[in-house]
Amino acid sequence: MGKTDTKDSVYSKLARAALEECEERFRIFMETTKEGVVVHDRFKIIETNQAFADMFDFALANILGRDVLEFIAPDSRDLIMEKLLAGDESPLEVSGIKKDGTTIPIEFVSRMIPHGGNRINLTLLSKIHDNIQTKSAEPEACNRLDPLFEFAPDAYYLADETGAFVDVNQAARDLFGHEKEFIIGKSFLKLKILAPDQIHKAARNLAINILGKPSEPEEYIIGHTDGPQIPVEISTRPVKINEKNMLFGIVRDITEKKKNEEALKRAVKEIEALVEEREPGREKADQKVHKKP
Numbered sequence: 001m002g003k004t005d006t007k008d009s010v011y012s013k014l015a016r017a018a019l020e021e022c023e024e025r026f027r028i029f030m031e032t033t034k035e036g037v038v039v040h041d042r043f044k045i046i047e048t049n050q051a052f053a054d055m056f057d058f059a060l061a062n063i064l065g066r067d068v069l070e071f072i073a074p075d076s077r078d079l080i081m082e083k084l085l086a087g088d089e090s091p092l093e094v095s096g097i098k099k100d101g102t103t104i105p106i107e108f109v110s111r112m113i114p115h116g117g118n119r120i121n122l123t124l125l126s127k128i129h130d131n132i133q134t135k136s137a138e139p140e141a142c143n144r145l146d147p148l149f150e151f152a153p154d155a156y157y158l159a160d161e162t163g164a165f166v167d168v169n170q171a172a173r174d175l176f177g178h179e180k181e182f183i184i185g186k187s188f189l190k191l192k193i194l195a196p197d198q199i200h201k202a203a204r205n206l207a208i209n210i211l212g213k214p215s216e217p218e219e220y221i222i223g224h225t226d227g228p229q230i231p232v233e234i235s236t237r238p239v240k241i242n243e244k245n246m247l248f249g250i251v252r253d254i255t256e257k258k259k260n261e262e263a264l265k266r267a268v269k270e271i272e273a274l275v276e277e278r279e280p281g282r283e284k285a286d287q288k289v290h291k292k293p
Helices: 003-032 050-056 074-086 139-151 170-176 196-210 255-291
Strands: 036-041 044-048 092-097 103-115 118-127 155-159 165-168 215-223 229-241 244-253
Touching: 003 255, 036 050, 050 092, 050 118, 074 092, 074 103, 118 255, 155 170, 155 229, 165 170, 170 244, 196 215, 196 229, 229 255
Parallel strands: none
Antiparallel strands: 036 044, 036 118, 092 103, 103 118, 155 165, 155 244, 215 229, 229 244
8 A cells, every 4th residue: 555545544534533523513513403404405305403393393204305495385485496596695584384284484594515516505494483463452452462471481572652661571671681660661772771883773673663664683782781792683563552653572582593503604614624625535536446447
């Protein structure tokens, strides 16, 4: 065996060990994340996780080999197909479809990864919490929503058209770090919850709501009274309660989502780097095979 063969052998072992280590970290990520993850070649699913199976009420074993578009509602499929074919990696809110045919709102983010001579997609799907529709002016209807509002896992709030808080649930009080009595009647600005450079974004969305339009979810950083900076996603929409125009807001703590996104980015970079490292070795091996008589 020549020196070149020995070097190639050592290189192959190192590359294989590095790849196995990367694959183990990726496996742990797939098993622990709450987001649905699918790896698909064009549209054919070649890998997924339990969170994805649970999201769509499928058995994990019955997902592999299916077309990823099967899990997207028909009215969203063309949009997803165009996005995947164009290599668009920006997040998109679409409707997913469960095994029983019911639809669920999801956020779809996909990343293309080189794999040998092909390119596969690594896609992350997050379920979007349904917004509360607080349209009825009847006290009984409002009372039925009270427990849902108060004990919702996400932070919910009601504000008037000046942006002053009218009501906040327990999750919002925990997130803002203030008691309800201290929050009511004050705005984000007076409470100093948002960083100064984010006030203009909140003011813009307030203006959109006053015009009767909902604002799309946007990311902010909230400064808790105890000090930590918390990444959140805030969406607001105009509602009418007891004939008064008000604003209903949902504040989602996206700390875990950010951690998962960073872990996913690191995993993707490692996979890409390892694939690029292995390509020269594969080319050499192919050349040797072709040279044999």
